[in-house]
Amino acid sequence: MPVKRVSFPGHDGAQLAARLDMPAGPHLATALFAHCFTCGKDIAAARRIAARLAAMGIAVLRFDFTGLGHSEGEFANTSFTSNVDDLVCAATWAAQEGMPPSLLIGHSLGGAAVIKAASQLDGIKAVVTIGAPFDPAHVTQHFADALPQIARDGAAQVDLAGRSFTIGKSFIEDTGNGALGDVLSHLKTALLVMHGPLDEVVSVDSAAQIFMAAKHPKSFVSLDNADHLITRAEDAEYAANVIASWAARYIHLPLPAPPVGTPEGIVRVSEADPDGFLQDISSGTHVHLVADEPLAYGGTNMGMSPYGFLSASLGACTSMTIRMYARRKGWPLEHVRVDVSHDKVHAQDAATGSGEKIDRFNRLITLTGGALSPEERTRLLEIADRCPVHRTLERTSEIHTALVE
CATH class of the missing domain: 3.30.300.20 (K homology (KH) domain)
Known part of the structure; x- marks a missing residue:
């Protein structure tokens, strides 16, 4: 699928770097993808999920939050609330481009952010969380040793996944006030909660809390054996397939008219993994399959040959x-x-x-x-x-x- 590099102003005016995964065929709907804490728009799970949704006609806008990845701004001045505000800015930009989003997908802290953002946006039909914490303050466990210094000095340098970040006192205070119970009880969209029972970063207990606090329609899918970042290709593929199938129940995807002379429409095959042989196959907007080669021939055996x-x-x-x-x-x-x-x-x-x-x-x-x-x-x-x-x-x-x- 074609991927465009775009940018738009975030909550404080800083330009946010983004990728827009567009369908190769008719554009039927739009989704926003919010990445995990200190991650970025280009992590493997985000790319795979975006590609799968684009294959079924859903454009996906994934971007780096303020101060992360290729986005401008100072991470030290951001907070959970600013992440939510960046999501609102992303939705506003997409709507101005004629692509108002109807689906929100959030990974880890991004999952908490999309739940909060859904209450501030019109037209959202469905929300998906992947490994999300029920309480955004959960992220402070990654730098618990620095909390006394942050409280004393107002900020501190912390090491996260081999990178240095400045965490400010305002971030700690803001996440401490971000519990999602009340927001979930008033959520007016369909909700899909995805979580791995072996997740060592965010306990699956958070998924249970999110699920119980929300009202129907809601669904829970276990990402068995997956790690928090969904780093394995097969786990990302499974998550992408589930999201694509589930979203179609709640987002109106009008069937485009087939081309003249082809009453059954066009079967589109698009490469999903340039390093292997995995292929996305779509026929219309409701039939999606994957093709692959066996392990013995260099494939990953994730689909029929x-x-x-x-x-x-x-x-x-x-x-x-x-x-x-x-x-x-x-x-x-x-x-x-x-x-x-x-x-x-x-x-x-x-x-x-x-x-x-x-x-x-x-x-x-x-x-x-x-x-x-x-x-x-x-x-x-x-x-x-x-x-x-x-x-x-x-x-x-x-x-x-x-x-x-």
Whole structure:
């Protein structure tokens, strides 16, 4: 998906650096992503989630809070409230660009910030938190040893993940007044709480507090085995898939009209991981899949291989064709199962007389229905060969390829 570099003024006028992940196809909705404490817009989880949502037509604006990453301003002068104000500024900028946000996603402290910001923004339909603390003051545990100095001197230098930050007294006081109980009880959007039970930075107890304080509609999804930063690709992919599927229930995503001449629309495949083979696949706005290669071929085995999808196409079309025929005839077919495998064989093995290799699909069909007669079973097996995908694979196809400028 295309990613644009943009900027906009934050709460104090400082320019905030941002990335805008735009859909390659129709733009159907907009989301804001708030990163974790002292992190940034470009962490792996943010990039993966943004890419997945963009694949389903949702643009994602992710930005560095004031004083972090590539954004201007002094981090020492920021607070939890200023983070919330930066989110409001981001939403205002997006609305001015004709992309008012309807979805807020926040990671860690950013999760607490989006809950607070949702109450100040119009048009928000859904909020997602990932590893978020119920009490923003939780972040002070990362520099507990410096709290006496901050109280005495008004500020102190602290080391966080190998980087030095100045934490001011106002930050401590502000987070201490930021508990989310009252805000959650009045939240007027759908809420998805995602948290890892093994999170050692923010306890999963926070997720329970957030979930219990909020009213329905609300959902909880456990990020089993994931660390706080969602650093593993498979965990980020899982979180992205869940968010994409869940958000579609609460955000109106109008189906765009298919291009002329393609009644089923376009299947779009977009590279998700340039270092591997993971691919995002979208068909319309409600069908999203991933393709990959097995570990043995350098992939991560997070999705079916291209040949796996080809076999799935043959199997699905076979099952549908059999069901359609049995339904029309009124035959007592209870269930259809099609097992498909694919391999390469020498053409002479297929009695073609050629020395070249060809593709062979082995298809095993199971028809359940005790009342089916032998004649009906035989006929349904014959009908399997009439499925459109079967016929397409049997004959030569033309593939026209052009480079898009």
